[in-house]
Amino acid sequence: MEGSKPKLKLAVYWASACGGCCVSVLDVHEKLFDVIAAADFVFWPIALDIKYKDVEEMADNYIDVTLFNGAIRNSENEHMAKLLRKKSKILVAYGSCSHLGGIPGLCNFSTKEDIFRRVYEESESTINTEKTRPLPEYKVKEGLLEIPVFYNDVRSLSQTVEVDYFIPGCPPQTERLLEVFTAIVSGDELPQKGSVIGAGTRAQCDECIRKKTENKQIKKFYRPWEISDDGETCFMEQGVICMGPATREGCGYRCIKGNAPCRGCYGPTPGVTDPGTKMMSAIASIIDEKEPEEINRVIDDIVDPAGLFYRFSLPVSLIRRKLS
Amino acid sequence: MRRITIDPITRLEGHGKIEIFLNDDGEVDNVYFQVPELRGFEKFCEGRPVEELPAIVAKICGVCPGCHHMASGKAVDAVFGVEPPPTAKKLRELFYMAHFVHSHTANFYALAAPDFVLGPDAPASKRNILGVIEKVGKEIGTEVIKQRRLAQEIQALLGGHQTFVVMNVPGGVRRGLSVKERDDIVEKARGFVEFAKFSLNVFQSFVLDNKHYVDIILNGPYSLKLHSMGLVDANNKVNFYDGKVRVVDTEGKELYKYSPTEYLDFVAEHVEPWTYLKFPYLKKIGWKGFTEGQNSGVYQATPLSRLNAADGMATPLAQIEYERMYSTLGGKPVHATLAMHWARLVELLYSAERCLELARDNDITGKELRAQLGSIPGEGVGIVEAQRGTLTHHYFTDNKGIVTKVNLIVGTTNNHAAISMSIKKAAAGLIKKGVEVTAGTLNMIEMAFRAYDPCFSCATHSLPGEMPMILEIRDARGVLTQRLVRN
Amino acid sequence: MEFKPRIIAFLCKWCSYTGADLAGTSRMEYKPNVRIVKVMCSGRIESTFVLKAFTKGADGVLVCGCHPGDCHYQEGNYRCLRRYQLLQKYITQMGIETERLKLEWISASEGKQFAELINSFTETITELGPSKIKETLNVLT
Numbered sequence: 001m002e003g004s005k006p007k008l009k010l011a012v013y014w015a016s017a018c019g020g021c022c023v024s025v026l027d028v029h030e031k032l033f034d035v036i037a038a039a040d041f042v043f044w045p046i047a048l049d050i051k052y053k054d055v056e057e058m059a060d061n062y063i064d065v066t067l068f069n070g071a072i073r074n075s076e077n078e079h080m081a082k083l084l085r086k087k088s089k090i091l092v093a094y095g096s097c098s099h100l101g102g103i104p105g106l107c108n109f110s111t112k113e114d115i116f117r118r119v120y121e122e123s124e125s126t127i128n129t130e131k132t133r134p135l136p137e138y139k140v141k142e143g144l145l146e147i148p149v150f151y152n153d154v155r156s157l158s159q160t161v162e163v164d165y166f167i168p169g170c171p172p173q174t175e176r177l178l179e180v181f182t183a184i185v186s187g188d189e190l191p192q193k194g195s196v197i198g199a200g201t202r203a204q205c206d207e208c209i210r211k212k213t214e215n216k217q218i219k220k221f222y223r224p225w226e227i228s229d230d231g232e233t234c235f236m237e238q239g240v241i242c243m244g245p246a247t248r249e250g251c252g253y254r255c256i257k258g259n260a261p262c263r264g265c266y267g268p269t270p271g272v273t274d275p276g277t278k279m280m281s282a283i284a285s286i287i288d289e290k291e292p293e294e295i296n297r298v299i300d301d302i303v304d305p306a307g308l309f310y311r312f313s314l315p316v317s318l319i320r321r322k323l324s
Numbered sequence: 325m326r327r328i329t330i331d332p333i334t335r336l337e338g339h340g341k342i343e344i345f346l347n348d349d350g351e352v353d354n355v356y357f358q359v360p361e362l363r364g365f366e367k368f369c370e371g372r373p374v375e376e377l378p379a380i381v382a383k384i385c386g387v388c389p390g391c392h393h394m395a396s397g398k399a400v401d402a403v404f405g406v407e408p409p410p411t412a413k414k415l416r417e418l419f420y421m422a423h424f425v426h427s428h429t430a431n432f433y434a435l436a437a438p439d440f441v442l443g444p445d446a447p448a449s450k451r452n453i454l455g456v457i458e459k460v461g462k463e464i465g466t467e468v469i470k471q472r473r474l475a476q477e478i479q480a481l482l483g484g485h486q487t488f489v490v491m492n493v494p495g496g497v498r499r500g501l502s503v504k505e506r507d508d509i510v511e512k513a514r515g516f517v518e519f520a521k522f523s524l525n526v527f528q529s530f531v532l533d534n535k536h537y538v539d540i541i542l543n544g545p546y547s548l549k550l551h552s553m554g555l556v557d558a559n560n561k562v563n564f565y566d567g568k569v570r571v572v573d574t575e576g577k578e579l580y581k582y583s584p585t586e587y588l589d590f591v592a593e594h595v596e597p598w599t600y601l602k603f604p605y606l607k608k609i610g611w612k613g614f615t616e617g618q619n620s621g622v623y624q625a626t627p628l629s630r631l632n633a634a635d636g637m638a639t640p641l642a643q644i645e646y647e648r649m650y651s652t653l654g655g656k657p658v659h660a661t662l663a664m665h666w667a668r669l670v671e672l673l674y675s676a677e678r679c680l681e682l683a684r685d686n687d688i689t690g691k692e693l694r695a696q697l698g699s700i701p702g703e704g705v706g707i708v709e710a711q712r713g714t715l716t717h718h719y720f721t722d723n724k725g726i727v728t729k730v731n732l733i734v735g736t737t738n739n740h741a742a743i744s745m746s747i748k749k750a751a752a753g754l755i756k757k758g759v760e761v762t763a764g765t766l767n768m769i770e771m772a773f774r775a776y777d778p779c780f781s782c783a784t785h786s787l788p789g790e791m792p793m794i795l796e797i798r799d800a801r802g803v804l805t806q807r808l809v810r811n
Numbered sequence: 812m813e814f815k816p817r818i819i820a821f822l823c824k825w826c827s828y829t830g831a832d833l834a835g836t837s838r839m840e841y842k843p844n845v846r847i848v849k850v851m852c853s854g855r856i857e858s859t860f861v862l863k864a865f866t867k868g869a870d871g872v873l874v875c876g877c878h879p880g881d882c883h884y885q886e887g888n889y890r891c892l893r894r895y896q897l898l899q900k901y902i903t904q905m906g907i908e909t910e911r912l913k914l915e916w917i918s919a920s921e922g923k924q925f926a927e928l929i930n931s932f933t934e935t936i937t938e939l940g941p942s943k944i945k946e947t948l949n950v951l952t
Contacts, residue, residue, distance in 0.1 A: 016361065016363055017386075018383050018384060018385050018386040018389075019385055019386035019387050020383070020385075020386020020387075020389065020487050020488065021386065022386065023386045023387055023487060024386075024487065027476070027486070027487075029469050029470075029472070029473045030466065030469055030470070030473070032469070045332050045339070051331065051332070052331065052332070073361070073363065074360075074361065076339070076360060076361075102383075103380060103383040104363045104364070106368035106369075106372075106380075107363070107364045107367065107368045109368055109371065109904075110364070110367050110368060110370075114367060115362075115364040115367045115368075118364075118366055118367045119362065119364065119366050119367065119602075120595050120602070123366060123593065123731050124588055124718065124729075124731045125587070125588055125591055125592055125593045125604070125731055125733060126592070126593045126594075126595065126602060127592045127593065127594065127607075127611070128594070128595045132595045132596065132597050133595070133597065134362070134595075134596075134597055134598070134599060134600045135597045135598075138597045138598045140354075140356070140598065142327075142345035142353060142354050143327060143343075143345060145343060145356055145358065145598040147358055147360045147598065147599065147600060148360050148361070150362060150600075170383070170488065171386065171487060171488075223373060223375060223725070224375055224493060225375055225493050225494045225495070225694075225697060228694075229498070231499070254480075254484055254485045254486065255484050255485050255490050256484075257480075257484050258482075258483055258484010258485055258489070258490040258491060258498060258499060259484065259490075259498035259499045260379070260484055260485075260490035260491075260498055263376075263379065273859050273863070274858075274859050274862060276901070277857060277858035277859045277862065280858045280894060280897050280898065280901065281857060281858065281894060283893075283897060284890055284893035284894040284897055285890060285893075287893045289893075290879065290889050290892075292892065292896070295892060295893050295896050296896055299893075299896050299897055299900060302897070302900070303373050303724065303726060304371060304372055304373055304376075304726070304904075305897060305900050305901045305904065306901050306904035306905060307371060307372050307376075307904075308376075309901070311380075318859070318862040318863060318865075318866050319862055319865070319866065319902075319905045319907070319944065319948070320948060321947065321948070322904070322905050322906045323905065323906035323907060323943055323944065323947050324906065324947075371904075
């Protein structure tokens with residue numbers, strides 16, 4: 001890297017997240033020295049002691065690139081999304097949670113009330129006769145204590161602020177991140193705003209190494225433990241649902257390498273309105289039955305269609321939450 | 325009444341903040357450690373097929389997904405009423421030992437080493453992994469990154485996904501090991517053992533040979549007399565993957581020893597309105613508030629607790645280090661919070677040795693990977709030791725294996741009360757009337773929670789510069805009276 | 812104000828749309844709450860169309876095609892049927908009443924059956940009441 005070039009100001013922030021996306025940044029391993037030669041981390045709560053107040057004091061667009069991971073679950077997440085939008089030239093929705101809502105998005109099958117009741121009252125190990133619940137404001141004898149407001153709905157980053165780019169994956173495969181980072185640092189022209197980057201445009205199936213034939217005619221779907229996976233043949237052809245056909249490539253089919261069917265963390269292929277309906281079509285195409293009762297019999301074996309087809313993407317789907 | 329807010333605290337999986345209230349004498353009145361987030365796994369797992377849970381719950385944490393995957397795998401086995409065949413069990417434990425190697429390595433070099441190698445009062449600009457590398461040499465930094473990478477490669481091999489492992493199925497695992505792959509792991513594991521020994525030497529030269537640090541460890545405001553919890557095998561030796569949960573009291577005497585299915589008789593959780601995280605405590609003693617001692621229900625589940633709760637380590641080199649640690653620190657049990665760092669390194673050595681042991685086991689390349697499944701009894705508990713503490717997963721399903729209820733007690737959660745108390749004690753010991761609160765004070769308060777290795781640790785982050793922190797001191801009206809900025 | 816259901820019906824050109832036309836040219840009366848979307852084949856009806864109709868405010872969605880074995884494109888209606896059944900399972904999980912979505916085969920000569928279908932479906936939806944989908948999704952709480 002040329003010495004005269006100013007270093008990229010990089011921020012990594014996590015909202016309702018698990019830390020996996022931050023780990024994926026660290027998984028550059030030895031290339032980390034190259035990264036810090038070209039970039040300064042200016043805000044990264046996991047690693048640096050920079051406070052929210054410092055971000056507030058930054059000039060608008062001070063940060064060159066923010067990798068924002070985690071879903072928008074509470075008022076603090078929303079506040080930080082808006083703040084970082086202001087302070088960043090480029091805001092990237094990094095990882096499934098900010099891209100699609102992610103695993104925390106599965107909460108959209110419930111309500112805040114249901115969640116609180118389960119966690120704070122009904123959980124088998126919880127003893128809470130007073131039915132105490134965490135509150136956004138609580139007065140203790142010393143003063144007022146505050147915690148963020150828990151929203152009823154989980155949202156993705158682009159449902160909250162304008163997003164420049166999306167890097168999919170749970171977490172994004174580090175090699176893809178490095179490719180994007182190198183492109184930015186080299187001054188390559190970036191694709192148009194709103195694009196998904198760091199991933200391919202075809203489906204997983206095109207990447208996946210398992211043996212496929214043209215013949216997918218399913219008369220029965222199996223739970224993964226009901227069959228003995230031969231380790232070579234396409235899961236769908238063995239009757240095990242794999243989200244590959246409706247999922248974007250880019251991860252290096254890492255779960256398939258571990259002999260597990262894809263669960264769709266890279267999100268849908270380009271031009272798709274709703275992530276799960278594409279999978280429904282794919283499944284419908286391969287069911288080899290014509291009579292309604294027979295079709296029903298096959299579909300009965302798909303035990304959790306909503307939770308499977310929308311495992312990572314419930315908040316951004318058309319019916320983005322369960323009606324109560 | 326003055327108030328010091330530290331927001332956010334750093335190096336914790338998730339978000340956290342500390343509110344320190346001072347009385348009119350400028351001494352600590354009370355401290356609240358608040359966790360401002362909740363995601364709701366205990367609710368949204370309902371309705372999912374139970375075999376999907378090991379992959380879903382791995383997303384609780386991106387640093388220790390293997391821990392959740394293992395606890396979950398064991399709970400799912402129990403839901404199906406089966407035990408995995410020996411090869412499968414050993415493959416799981418082999419993965420798990422690599423997972424511990426990667427995590428404990430990362431934690432020590434990024435969290436502990438800067439404070440000790442450079443000193444808690446060292447300039448903030450140096451007190452990070454780069455400062456450590458500068459003092460001990462770039463070779464070590466590169467070696468740390470390399471060892472972590474090698475451990476991750478084993479995880480990726482056995483688990484598919486290098487972070488969110490997918491290896492577990494009901495009753496077993498998805499893939500086995502070829503002889504060539506096994507040989508490669510043996511090579512790597514040998515390296516881990518050497519690296520663990522080396523890390524202990526680093527600790528010896530930079531900490532134990534320094535009387536000042538030993539004094540801080542033993543006599544600083546970092547000591548909590550609490551009960552200790554950890555998983556032990558049939559010989560009462562530390563085991564991360566399997567065994568019974570043993571709790572010893574503040575004097576080191578066994579209080580309880582229970583199998584996973586009995587956990588509800590021994591552990592309960594308390595709720596406070598100012599934090600989203602619950603407070604586990606020992607049920608038979610009861611919740612007595614944030615108190616120490618024999619009669620408190622509060623317990624710790626940390627590497628140090630594991631070593632306190634056990635009678636020793638199951639591998640030879642680690643056992644020697646175990647004995648050395650206790651004889652140096654004055655016998656069992658040890659309550660010095662900072663000794664957790666030492667215990668973590670003893671565990672690192674054990675993980676490395678156990679990894680090597682399992683890789684050499686004849687069964688490890690076996691072909692029988694899954695138990696035969698039958699009907700679904702529908703309830704299961706899986707307990708493992710996460711790097712941060714005892715991890716419990718409890719599932720209920722219907723007879724088709726669709727989840728109806730989930731209960732979780734997670735590693736760091738066990739320590740929520742203890743962390744609060746450690747921070748309070750450190751603050752009370754360091755913030756005194758008439759004494760100026762400095763940047764060094766801040767760091768020493770941080771050291772109190774850092775010892776617990778709150779869930780996220782990052783080995784290889786190179787901090788280009790200082791660790792900035794802002795300490796705001798406000799008067800009773802909330803007006804800012806003093807603002808200390810550390811870069 | 813009395814609830815007037817809004818119903819979207821996806822009809823295939825060759826059979827069911829022709830059947831609907833026949834109802835019209837034969838001056839059969841049927842309830843006016845339906846809006847028809849013509850597609851070439853019921854196999855063209857993606858699940859997305861159905862869900863989008865609901866999110867845009869439809870209280871009920873009808874899907875019609877040729878009888879099994881009569882599809883102008885051979886197999887299209889079977890694909891429609893399979894998608895429909897899977898969709899029913901999905902909307903149940905999402906808390907949407909399954910009665911709001913209905914599939915019926917209507918041939919080109921079945922004008923009377925078409926009129927009866929519209930009348931009975933409109934009645935069903937009227938009894939169910941307005942769909943809460945659009946309002947729930949418009950508010951992020």
